[in-house]
Amino acid sequence: MSEMDAIREAEERGRTEIWPLWRRAYAQGDPLPAFTPSPGRPAHRFDETDPLPEEYKSLLLKMLRHEGERAGNKSFLGFMATCLDIAESLFPTREARLLKAEYLAEELKHAIMFHRLAVGLDRDFALRDVPYAHYAFHLPRESWADDAFFHFFVDLNGAFHARDWRESSYVPLAKMAATVERDEVGHSEMGYLFLTEICQDAGGRALARRLLDKWYPAALDMFGRSDSTNAPKFIAWGLKSVGNAEIRQAYKGYVDAKLVALGLEPPDERLNRRFL
Numbered sequence: 527m528s529e530m531d532a533i534r535e536a537e538e539r540g541r542t543e544i545w546p547l548w549r550r551a552y553a554q555g556d557p558l559p560a561f562t563p564s565p566g567r568p569a570h571r572f573d574e575t576d577p578l579p580e581e582y583k584s585l586l587l588k589m590l591r592h593e594g595e596r597a598g599n600k601s602f603l604g605f606m607a608t609c610l611d612i613a614e615s616l617f618p619t620r621e622a623r624l625l626k627a628e629y630l631a632e633e634l635k636h637a638i639m640f641h642r643l644a645v646g647l648d649r650d651f652a653l654r655d656v657p658y659a660h661y662a663f664h665l666p667r668e669s670w671a672d673d674a675f676f677h678f679f680v681d682l683n684g685a686f687h688a689r690d691w692r693e694s695s696y697v698p699l700a701k702m703a704a705t706v707e708r709d710e711v712g713h714s715e716m717g718y719l720f721l722t723e724i725c726q727d728a729g730g731r732a733l734a735r736r737l738l739d740k741w742y743p744a745a746l747d748m749f750g751r752s753d754s755t756n757a758p759k760f761i762a763w764g765l766k767s768v769g770n771a772e773i774r775q776a777y778k779g780y781v782d783a784k785l786v787a788l789g790l791e792p793p794d795e796r797l798n799r800r801f802l
């Protein structure tokens with residue numbers, strides 16, 4: 527019996543014990559690699575009420591701009607609405623649409639958490655509309671498989687960043703890191719569950735294989751340039767533990783193992799890349 531059949535069966539019994547999907551990912555311990563801050567970095571620590579050095583604050587705001595999920599961010603709410611449209615038009619079953627609704631509920635929870643953080647940091651920022659800049663958010667999602675890859679890869683990017691925030695020098699961010707990380711792993715697992723269903727047959731696997739050439743490079747590109755001039759500053763201020771190349775490699779190791787387990791060969795990591 528496939529996992530989606532199990533969900534369908536559980537649904538009929540009126541009990542969906544499958545959500546949250548992070549539970550099974552953490553059942554065998556921490557699924558994500560730990561990032562060790564370089565020993566020499568100064569131990570900065572700033573809480574919400576502390577005055578923030580100018581450079582620190584501008585780096586923190588730059589980092590949070592990437593995290594779109596914020597109640598005051600109109601583009602985020604618009605993006606959430608498109609998610610429901612996609613579920614309605616592309617998802618094959620009610621069970622899959624229900625999982626997507628669970629995902630949305632959690633992203634809205636994150637939007638409240640990041641809103642609180644933003645208000646504590648900079649009220650103008652809390653109200654700012656920040657359209658999704660990275661091209662991964664604008665790749666066409668024309669099939670259930672496209673959307674499955676979006677969640678598998680893009681939510682996982684969020685999970686890897688949140689993993690690194692556990693060591694963050696900004697206390698409000700460190701406090702919410704574990705919850706965001708866990709939820710994002712669950713969202714990525716939702717995408718993976720859909721991919722598992724899609725790859726049940728040869729046609730689905732062929733489609734997934736084709737779409738990998740679109741989504742895999744975008745996923746790796748989401749970590750920015752390996753020679754980013756900002757990365758050393760983020761590390762020095764304790765806002766990040768490692769550089770873009772290192773977190774990207776850890777991410778690649780994780781996703782490659784998951785793809786191979788589905789019978790999918792990961793593409794060449796330099797294929798179709800825009801930011802190496």
Ligand SMILES: [Fe+2]
Pocket residue numbers: 633681684709710713
């Ligand atoms: Fe997510």
